[in-house]
Amino acid sequence: MATLQEKSINEITDLYNEGDSFIGFPMQHILAKGKEVELHREEQEGKTFSERVDLLWQKCPRTYGHHDLMIGAFPLNQKDESTLFIPKEVMMEKPFTRTRYQAGSRLSLPNKVKFHPQPQEYMMMVEKAVARIKNAELKKVVLGRLMQIEFSKDVNIRYVLQNLLADNEDKFNFAVPLLDEKSTLIGSSPELLIKKVGGKVITNPLAGSRPRMANEEDDKKMAEELSCSEKDLYEHRLVVEAIERNLKPYCKTLTVPAQPSVISTKTMWHLSTRIEGELYDEGVSSVQLAESIHPTPAICGTPAVEAYQLLNELEPYNRHYFTGMVGYSTRNGDGEWAISIRCAELSQRQMKLFAGAGIVAQSVPQEECDETAAKLKTMLSALGIE
Numbered sequence: 001m002a003t004l005q006e007k008s009i010n011e012i013t014d015l016y017n018e019g020d021s022f023i024g025f026p027m028q029h030i031l032a033k034g035k036e037v038e039l040h041r042e043e044q045e046g047k048t049f050s051e052r053v054d055l056l057w058q059k060c061p062r063t064y065g066h067h068d069l070m071i072g073a074f075p076l077n078q079k080d081e082s083t084l085f086i087p088k089e090v091m092m093e094k095p096f097t098r099t100r101y102q103a104g105s106r107l108s109l110p111n112k113v114k115f116h117p118q119p120q121e122y123m124m125m126v127e128k129a130v131a132r133i134k135n136a137e138l139k140k141v142v143l144g145r146l147m148q149i150e151f152s153k154d155v156n157i158r159y160v161l162q163n164l165l166a167d168n169e170d171k172f173n174f175a176v177p178l179l180d181e182k183s184t185l186i187g188s189s190p191e192l193l194i195k196k197v198g199g200k201v202i203t204n205p206l207a208g209s210r211p212r213m214a215n216e217e218d219d220k221k222m223a224e225e226l227s228c229s230e231k232d233l234y235e236h237r238l239v240v241e242a243i244e245r246n247l248k249p250y251c252k253t254l255t256v257p258a259q260p261s262v263i264s265t266k267t268m269w270h271l272s273t274r275i276e277g278e279l280y281d282e283g284v285s286s287v288q289l290a291e292s293i294h295p296t297p298a299i300c301g302t303p304a305v306e307a308y309q310l311l312n313e314l315e316p317y318n319r320h321y322f323t324g325m326v327g328y329s330t331r332n333g334d335g336e337w338a339i340s341i342r343c344a345e346l347s348q349r350q351m352k353l354f355a356g357a358g359i360v361a362q363s364v365p366q367e368e369c370d371e372t373a374a375k376l377k378t379m380l381s382a383l384g385i386e
């Protein structure tokens with residue numbers, strides 16, 4: 001396998017062409033070209049995420065030294081197909097500062113915009129969910145919505161990617177060509193599902209959110225309000241408790257801060273808890289660990305089965321990759337997986353953007369709808385629309 005020479009990060013994204021893969025995570029940027037081996041749809045049936053990964057490695061017995069790497073995007077529902085492949089060429093670089101590209105002048109304009117559901121209907125969905133929660137059928141459900149944009153010309157994915165990186169350089173940026181060979185999953189997630197290196201595991205759930213404000217004082221107030229909101233602290237606690245419960249069997253030690261901190265993206269404030277553990281068995285893979293906690297209540301709800309049923313019943317579209325996970329793993333199982341949020345599926349001039357919000361008994365429909373609108377801004381800003 002040829003390995004691309006080491007380049008600076010601006011050149012890495014300059015080398016990106018449609019059909020390539022880019023993983024731009026905080027400590028590691030990867031540009032990959034081609035697919036040496038991939039897992040076809042029919043090979044995935046009835047298999048868990050980690051069984052799919054095992055099969056992928058079996059199909060490619062050669063080793064590639066430190067570039068022995070697979071890239072993947074997994075769905076929310078284990079039953080849906082995943083995109084998993086070992087690239088032909090890989091280039092890795094430690095990230096450093098980039099220049100911002102001018103979005104507006106380079107991207108085509110939106111022709112048609114549609115929401116599924118419309119804001120009014122989304123608020124009705126939230127009301128229904130709140131009623132079910134008050135009826136003690138479940139504690140929390142995350143409800144998403146979809147914004148469909150048709151552009152006047154094909155969208156240049158490289159520019160969108162460069163804009164995402166410029167706006168969110170310390171987040172989990174990605175562009176992965178999907179198995180359907182038509183579309184690309186692209187986005188900038190702030191949420192680490194699992195990082196596993198040797199005997200160490202890290203996860204960093206986010207739940208509880210406020211939009212950022214243009215005025216500095218208002219913005220600070222939002223963060224303060226979030227840090228002491230009973231509703232958001234409860235919503236967050238449900239996530240941390242579930243992750244702790246599911247990760248514990250794998251860990252000798254697990255450090256869980258007593259209180260969340262507040263982190264920011266360009267568009268949002270979030271409650272965040274960084275959890276670190278030492279594994280009993282270094283041989284457990286990043287994907288096994290990820291699937292032990294997926295879907296977390298941050299993106300599905302509590303209890304997971306009831307929450308999944310409800311979101312499936314209320315959302316008028318299939319999420320598929322949205323709120324799944326995206327990332328990379330080496331053959332020895334070390335790897336890093338972000339939750340696929342603040343993302344879109346792009347196919348030529350058609351783009352589907354997704355955003356969701358966690359609903360609990362105290363949720364106010366208008367506020368949850370506003371939260372999804374604020375979350376959509378990550379992608380809209382990279383498209384030069386907001």
Ligand SMILES: C=C(O[C@@H]1C=C(C(=O)O)C=C[C@H]1O)C(=O)O
Pocket residue numbers: 142144191206207208209270298299341342354355356357358359375
């Ligand atoms: C579902 C999304 O975000 C998730 C939901 C959050 C919340 O409800 O506060 C916060 C971060 C994410 O875990 C999304 O961005 O679409």
